[in-house]
Amino acid sequence: MPKDGTGLTVLDPWLDPFKDALRERYNFFNQWRERINTSVGGYENFTKGYEYYGFNxxxxxxxxxxxxxxxxxxxxxxxxxxxxxxxxxxxxxxxxxxxxxxxxxxxxxxxxxxxxxxxxxxxxxxxxxxxxxxxxxxxxxxxxxxxxxxxxxxFWNPEKTYTFKHQRPKKPESLRIYEAHVGISSSEPRVGTYKEFTANIIPRIAYLGYNAIQLMAIMEHAYYASFGYQVTSFFAPSSRYGTPEDLKELVDTAHSYGLTVLLDVVHSHACKNVLDGLNMFDGSDHCYFHEGQKGRHELWDSRLFNYGNYEVLRFLMSNLRYWMDVYQFDGFRFDGVTSMLYKHHGIGYGFSGNYHEYFGDLVDEEGVMYSQLANDFLHEKYPTVITIAEDVSGMPGSCRPVREGGLGFDYRLAMAIPDTWIKLLKESSDDAWCMGHIAHILTNRRHLEKTIAYCESHDQALVGDKTLAFWMMDKEMYTNMSDLTELTPVIDRGMSLHKLIRLVTHGLGGEGYLNFEGNEFGHPEWLDFPRDGNGSSFHYARRQWNVLDDKLLRYKYLNEWDKAMQETEEKYGWLHSPQAYVSRKNEGDKVLVFERANVLFIFNFHPTNSYSDYRVGTGQAGKYKIVLNSDDKKFLGHGRVDPNGEFFTTEGNWDNRDHWLQVYIPNRTVLVLAKSD
The missing domain is CATH 2.60.40.10 (Immunoglobulins)
Structure with missing residues (x-):
């Protein structure tokens, strides 16, 4: 592998024309790393800014x-x-x-x-x-x-500080993330606390089988409804939820359950507040930020950091170490990476995938350099750290090591997937869903660059949009979610498709999986923070755990399905296995079949048609058993499939596989099969 930052061209020959640009990018990173090495003795001292600046x-x-x-x-x-x-x-x-x-x-x-x-x-x-x-x-x-x-x-200087009792968990091979917001985690219409989250929510997450929590809105922000993305104080955990010691206890308790804890870190911009933010800190327009229009994000109405300034770099990189060392976080989801990488910040820009978009005048080389420095430092200092990029551009090398010329992130979010599901539900009838298109969106990622797949984002839970459950079941969620009422066609469809959408995304969409808090059980209603437009109401700024805990309501079935998905993945490990082989995309039958981690996934998306003795191909000969079945009555299925059924392969080519077997696959059902011999 070349050592000049052009290693990416070995993995992707289409990058060969951009060798010079990659080399220049890597040289720029090395110049800054060398400056850090010679000025203060390297990352070790440079990233301890919080032990020099502020109060000590x-x-x-x-x-x-x-x-x-x-x-x-x-x-x-x-x-x-x-x-x-x-x-x-x-x-x-x-x-x-x-x-x-x-x-x-x-x-x-x-x-x-x-x-x-x-x-x-x-x-x-x-x-x-x-x-x-x-x-x-x-x-x-x-x-x-x-x-x-x-x-x-x-001035925070308590006589007694929290003492961590538990080691960081082992880095997950398969990353299954539960994205959560402490403030909305109470069923009551108010701001939840760190202590409540620790006592009430962490056990729920562990029960479901997730192995990582991604905490939103921790860095202090002036406006609650910003979802935490207008940060004012970068080293202060939000006091809305409690004290710094309470947050330490939360992280430590999560570790005791074997849960990795990731921080949603916002280094792409900062709140423009002057009196309680960094804006105009020393009276100038350019202390931590670029001056003039270059230092302002038009869409977010916020300030943009000057990544080419030595002290700004020390501030941001020390901030990362602070959250890792002082609060024992295990990694970061970097917000707004697209804004950091490009001079246009992604505003009104539609990325086509043309490689010229990732080099040249459109790119903010200082933002690229900061991403490389941050990831290089974090992975050198913390071998088990996890970093995730929220980037819509798909810049080549985002999730490859810096030494290859990449940005150094471990994962990026597969942001096209949730958009696709919403678009399908909004614009297409079920019988018009294209299996080929779904498979393409779920598998369209760069080779050897890991992605986090998810069905719906936290943004889609906000008022003005709807969650997947709400798109499918809407007003009937208020009247027909009780086991004491008839299972209506709307609820039946919504519950069935909710299970299929989540598992096909889980199995096919990436090397990690993410779920936003409450969506796993089909949370009713949207999320709306208190604001002027709703009378500062907290009514929708909460998670209604009460509907899940009510045993008469049907939300429990989706919750148990989510648990079964996580536990089945834990056993077979498809997320950390090579990308799936898709053998069938039958548009007439609405059947999608793929294999991953020696597990056979069979999806029937057809709204009405069930198929007996349906032939599917497989690469592995032997006897198969059902390990997951969405039609099981414990998931509010119809019980049409024998859970104890055995399936034997026959040698012969089918869908370009060397063996085949036959199954009964009801409509709107997924079967997951694994070898039993």
Whole structure:
């Protein structure tokens, strides 16, 4: 494999014309890595910025506070502890634009008490204007809506901190992610807490058989309805849900269940708030961000980081290490990677897959470099780390190692899959579904680059759209989801297709699988955060676990199906096996057949037709048994298939397979077969 960043061309010869661009990209990464190595001794010191900047307390109680604010002329630390007096605690500025103050303890105690509200006050050049800002590296911020809508920085230095008791779990071979939002995890119309999530939700996730949790909206954000994507304080876990120690307990408890915990990290942009964000931090337009229009995202109405700035890189890379070391997260889902990689940020741009789109003037080489640096550091420091890119562009090499010229992510999200399911449900009748198209969308991914497949995103749960369950069953979910009522055609169809869509995506769509909280049991109603347009109501900003726990309601059947999917995958491991071989895409029968991990998947999507003695091909000879059957009555099926049936192969070519067997496959049913001998 070449060592100049052109290794991608060995895997994909179509990249050969772009060797020079790949080489330049890799050289740019190496220049920055070398700068980090020579300036501070490499990643190890560079990524410990949170031990240098912000508030740090020594064992004897001495507080050192530092802040990078090159545009400011003077700075003072102010807060409850000094009655907000700008004259009592001035800071000194060095040649690099870093202000510092050292506060020895008094009477054996820190000068700034734990829980004190603090700010940095600065004066600006020319006008001598005085400004007040929340410290950029602050570790806890709180909001008192009775006083102000903005957040207050809080000096977090408790006498007793949480002690982690459990080791990180082994890195999953097959990644099965449960995406969750702590705040909406209560059935009650209010903001849920870390402690409630720890006690009530983690056991549910473990019961279902997922092996990873992806936590959304943890980094503090000013606007709750932003879903956590307008971050104001990057080192502060959201105080809406509890304290930093509560979050540590949550992660540690998840580890005790063998669950990997991923953080939804937002380094693609930042909230434009000034009083409680990073915007205009030192009075300039360009402290952490690009100045002018280059530093603004038109669609998100937010600020864009300057990845080509040394201190900004230290801030962001230290942020990654902070969440890994201090909170023991196991990896990250990077939000908005498309925006980071391209100067157009993906706004109004439809990617066609032409390789010229991934090189040249359209690409933000500094954003590419940051992605490479972040992944290179994380995988060097933490061998078991998991990184996932949310990127719609499909940039070649996104999920290949940096040494090959890739970006270094482990996975990317297969974002076309949920769009396809919604489009089919909106625009096509069941008998018009194209098996070839479904198979193509689910298998259309770059060779040797891993993807996370999912049926529906958290965005599709928001008001204005519908979940898959809601698209299929709609108003009947309010009247016909009880076992005491007749199984109507609408509910029967919705429940059946919900199971098929989830398993075909699970089995065929990627090397990992993701589910958004509540969708596994067909959550009724949409998700709508409190806002001006709904009277600040929490009615829809919650997960209705009560409908799942009510044994008379039919949601339990979908929940048990989801559990069965995860457990069957755990046994056979198709997600970490090579991509499936699709042997049948019969448009008339609406039958889709594929093999993966020596497991045979047989889907009948036809709305009415069932088939007796239906012949399917297989590459493995022998006796087969049913290991998963969506028509089983425990999943609200009709019980038309004998669960104890045995299937014997016959030698002979069928659908380009060396053997075949025959099955009874009812309409809207999937059978999963595995060898029993």
């Amino acid at each position: 307390v020594s064992k004897d109680g001495t507080i050192t506070y530092r802040e990078w604010a090159p545009n400011a002329v003077t700075a003072s630390l102010v807060g409850d502890f000094n009655n907000w007096d700008v004259n009592t605690h001035p800071m000194k500025k060095n040649q690099y634009g870093v202000f510092e103050i050292v506060l020895p303890p008094k009477a054996g105690k820190p000068v700034v008490p734990h829980g004190s509200k603090v700010k940095i006050s600065m004066t600006l050049p020319g006008t001598n204007e005085r400004i007040y800002r929340l410290p950029a590296w602050i570790r806890y911020v709180t909001q008192d809506l009775n006083v102000s809508a903005t957040y207050d920085a809080v």
